[in-house]
Amino acid sequence: MKSLAKDTAIYGVSSIVGKFLNYLLVPLYTYVLKQTADYGIVTNLYAWTALLLVILTYGMETGFFRFANREDQNAATVYKTAFLCLLTTSALFAALVVLFRQPLADVLGYAGHAEFVAMMFVTVAIDAFACIPFAYLRQQKRSLLFAGLKLLFVLLNIAFNILFLVVLGKNDVFYVFLSNILATSIQTLVLLPFTMPKGGTFDAGVLRQMLRYSLPLLVLGVAGIMNQTLDRILFPYLYTGADAQAQLGIYGACFKVAMVMMMFTQAFRYAYEPFVFSKHKDRQSVEAYADAMKYYIIFSYLILLGVIFYLDIFRYIVSSAYWEGLKIVPVVLWTYVFQGIYFNLSFWYKLTDETKWGAYFSLIGLVITLVLQVVFVPIIGYWASCGSSLICYFCIMWLSYFIGQKKAPIPYDMKRIGLYTLFTVGLLAVYYALRLYFISNMWWMMAIGTGLLAVYVFVLTKLDFPLQDVFRNRRGHGSGR
Numbered sequence: 001m002k003s004l005a006k007d008t009a010i011y012g013v014s015s016i017v018g019k020f021l022n023y024l025l026v027p028l029y030t031y032v033l034k035q036t037a038d039y040g041i042v043t044n045l046y047a048w049t050a051l052l053l054v055i056l057t058y059g060m061e062t063g064f065f066r067f068a069n070r071e072d073q074n075a076a077t078v079y080k081t082a083f084l085c086l087l088t089t090s091a092l093f094a095a096l097v098v099l100f101r102q103p104l105a106d107v108l109g110y111a112g113h114a115e116f117v118a119m120m121f122v123t124v125a126i127d128a129f130a131c132i133p134f135a136y137l138r139q140q141k142r143s144l145l146f147a148g149l150k151l152l153f154v155l156l157n158i159a160f161n162i163l164f165l166v167v168l169g170k171n172d173v174f175y176v177f178l179s180n181i182l183a184t185s186i187q188t189l190v191l192l193p194f195t196m197p198k199g200g201t202f203d204a205g206v207l208r209q210m211l212r213y214s215l216p217l218l219v220l221g222v223a224g225i226m227n228q229t230l231d232r233i234l235f236p237y238l239y240t241g242a243d244a245q246a247q248l249g250i251y252g253a254c255f256k257v258a259m260v261m262m263m264f265t266q267a268f269r270y271a272y273e274p275f276v277f278s279k280h281k282d283r284q285s286v287e288a289y290a291d292a293m294k295y296y297i298i299f300s301y302l303i304l305l306g307v308i309f310y311l312d313i314f315r316y317i318v319s320s321a322y323w324e325g326l327k328i329v330p331v332v333l334w335t336y337v338f339q340g341i342y343f344n345l346s347f348w349y350k351l352t353d354e355t356k357w358g359a360y361f362s363l364i365g366l367v368i369t370l371v372l373q374v375v376f377v378p379i380i381g382y383w384a385s386c387g388s389s390l391i392c393y394f395c396i397m398w399l400s401y402f403i404g405q406k407k408a409p410i411p412y413d414m415k416r417i418g419l420y421t422l423f424t425v426g427l428l429a430v431y432y433a434l435r436l437y438f439i440s441n442m443w444w445m446m447a448i449g450t451g452l453l454a455v456y457v458f459v460l461t462k463l464d465f466p467l468q469d470v471f472r473n474r475r476g477h478g479s480g481r
Contacts, residue, residue: 025161026256029176030319032165036253038173040236040245043252045116045177047232048108049124054225056093056128059217060086061135062350063210068139075139076200081207082132083197090129097121109236119177123184130188133195142194149191156183216355223362227369227392228339231385238377251382253318254325254332257311261303261336286410293344294413298460300340301424304333305456309431309449312442328386330428335386338393345397348404357407361400365392416463423459427452 029039064082068075097104098118105114137146160179164170226233232252236244307314308330315326342361349357369392376384404410431452435445 024158026253026317027319028161028165030253030322032171033173035246036249036321037243037245038249039253040247040249041110041116041173042176043232043248044236044245045108045110045120047229049120049127050229051222051225051233052121052124053128053131054221055218056090056125057086057131057221058089058211059214059221059355060210061131062217063214064132064135065139066213066350067206067210073206074200076198077203077206078200078210079132079136080197080200081202082210083136083195084202085207086129086132090125093128094122094125097125113174115174116177119181123177123181126181126184126188130184130191133191136195145194149187152190153183153187156186213353213355216359220355220358220362223359223366227362227365227389230366230369231373231382231389234373235377235382235385238373239381240378241381247381250322250325251328251385253322254328255386257314257317257326258307258329258332258336261300261307261333261340289344289347289410290412293341293410294417294464296340296344297337297417298420298464300337301420302453302456302460304330304337305424305427305449305453307333308428309453310446312446325382328382331386331390335390335393338390338397342393342397342400345400345404348400348408348410352408354407357400357403361396364399365396368392368395419463420460423456427456 029042030036033039033042060082064078067073067078101114101118102111104121105111105117108117110116134146134149137143137149157179160182161176164175164179232248235248235251239247241247311326311329314329315323346358349355369388372388372391373384376388431445431449434448439445439448
């Protein structure tokens, strides 16, 4: 738990700092770009790139962790095989995108801007290749180097955006995509000297084994990322209003306000995935997985409460032209909580090599998301987009839990988790009751929210983080016990 907490903290600090700095791009875009429809273009194409990234990595990141930790495999050979495989497929994809950029742009509805599509899809090809070197850093527990390189991209991306959009006054979407490809290329060039394969050989037999393991994860990943991004991909096609791109821009910008929860989930994932695969032979590993789930949920609820109670401050991340969409933020936060729990639960089928179950769950979720969006987006707009994601992750989270407890039971502390869930919902009920019926002043409500947040912290320190134990452990560690 200490090792997991340390790596989560390192990944978390870099992720939070990086995402916070990227937050600065959201107000920059919403204040500088000419209209909300411009941010709708950014939102739509970034959703496509997220889907393509999953396709182009085809589950090899998780496959690398699995095979690099197997006793019957040479870790150096596994890495070199994955490295060369991703390099080949990514380079081929980039070449095809450049060659067929105009037909792709026509299909996606950007016939007059083929350069947007080319830049973003070449960028995602570079990112796909870099996934394996970054996974290697995680597997080697070089979390500080990993964090530093991730922050390098963020700083470069911000610097290029400020240069083009502010200093040079180029308030055009083209320069958003140009900044991204420049930052990604530089980051990858800096990454490679630390991660070039040393030793080992390319082994076609190992590659076949990895692909057999990883390809079901591709189905899982594609369905999973579509559950996350299908709302932004399909919205322009499903929304019947004339201002589809503008509404998508509002939705995408307000979605960003809730991304502090995604930062925590991502930081936890970066540390938890190599932790699980390295610990799965330990007899006490199931207890460790159960503890990790409990602590993830505790801190997820803390973040959820904090964002909701201080939403009157967080709203300034985006221009006032986008504020009409802020009511979706609590829905998005709960979606991220369910998504994180589902990720925690997913390891039962990864460790038992039954990755087909992940594909089943993701496909079920995709059907739920698709049906709800097709039916309700034309009627209620982006509320259907965020609501379908919430329902999707809620359903597949419970499916994974019940089936996982039969296949590979883990003693989760459901009593304590249920207690925290009810307590969190109760605090939210008090907050919304006061806000809706009694108090309209923003500052008074933030003061009340601070008090409710303090109550939550007090309870968690009493139940799961008693301060006397923390200080006793610290003194014991200092005295060599």
